[in-house]
Amino acid sequence: MATEAAAGAILEVRDVVKRFGGIQAVDGASFEVADGSITALIGPNGAGKTTLFNVVTGFYPGDRGSVVLQGRQVFRQPPHRIARLGMVRTFQITKALARMPVIDNMTLAAPDQPGERLRNVVLRPAATRRREREVREGAIELLEMFDLTRVADAYAGTLSGGQRKLLELRARAHDRAAAADARRAHGRDQPDPRHAAARVHAAAAQ
Ligand SMILES: Nc1ncnc2c1ncn2[C@@H]1O[C@H](COP(=O)(O)OP(=O)(O)OP(=O)(O)O)[C@@H](O)[C@H]1O
Numbered sequence: 721m722a723t724e725a726a727a728g729a730i731l732e733v734r735d736v737v738k739r740f741g742g743i744q745a746v747d748g749a750s751f752e753v754a755d756g757s758i759t760a761l762i763g764p765n766g767a768g769k770t771t772l773f774n775v776v777t778g779f780y781p782g783d784r785g786s787v788v789l790q791g792r793q794v795f796r797q798p799p800h801r802i803a804r805l806g807m808v809r810t811f812q813i814t815k816a817l818a819r820m821p822v823i824d825n826m827t828l829a830a831p832d833q834p835g836e837r838l839r840n841v842v843l844r845p846a847a848t849r850r851r852e853r854e855v856r857e858g859a860i861e862l863l864e865m866f867d868l869t870r871v872a873d874a875y876a877g878t879l880s881g882g883q884r885k886l887l888e889l890r891a892r893a894h895d896r897a898a899a900a901d902a903r904r905a906h907g908r909d910q911p912d913p914r915h916a917a918a919r920v921h922a923a924a925a926q
């Protein structure tokens with residue numbers, strides 16, 4: 721059945737089905753996430769929560785269903801494409817690089833870095849340095865927003881579980897629009913990590 725988009729829904733998941741061989745891990749799951757909300761998915765062990773997150777974020781191809789992110793169908797799209805459209809996730813077991821400082825974990829995640837190709841470092845040094853500066857400034861802003869500035873130079877492995885979850889949202893480092901939104905809503909002088917987390921809806925739970 722076609723369903724009208726709920727006003728203000730940033731994410732609409734409809735009738736998602738995922739089987740592993742004979743196991744029906746997700747059997748027709750539907751939900752909506754309203755813009756600006758914090759939404760939780762709860763259920764007993766083995767209920768299919770992680771599988772549903774994997775399908776919604778493209779880590780597993782779903783068997784059937786629909787996932788519409790800000791009006792765009794992303795069902796069975798690869799995770800990197802979905803992430804670029806603005807939906808990022810964390811993992812049940814956090815995947816930050818433990819033996820790398822927090823600030824480097826942040827900059828690593830930003831896309832379109834010409835310095836990742838040696839050729840550009842040699843042939844386009846100015847553009848490479850400019851992008852690096854931009855990525856670093858973006859990362860510092862995000863650390864402020866997530867209240868992680870104090871631990872910028874600490875190894876990621878020394879963070880608490882909650883801080884590590886926030887660090888995992890680093891894939892948003894490139895999303896200046898979301899950072900600007902969060903700042904506008906809360907004012908630059910009082911960065912509130914809860915608001916930032918609310919902007920990334922589906923990523924916060926797992
Ligand atoms: N990669 C996989 N291959 C085969 N079966 C899987 C796979 N991943 C999950 N399952 C099965 O799918 C079902 C749902 O598992 P899932 O991990 O999604 O549950 P969950 O709600 O996240 O549980 P938990 O609360 O323990 O994290 C379980 O029966 C599980 O054994």
Ligand SMILES: [Mg+2]
Pocket residue numbers: 769770771812926
């Ligand atoms: Mg799980």
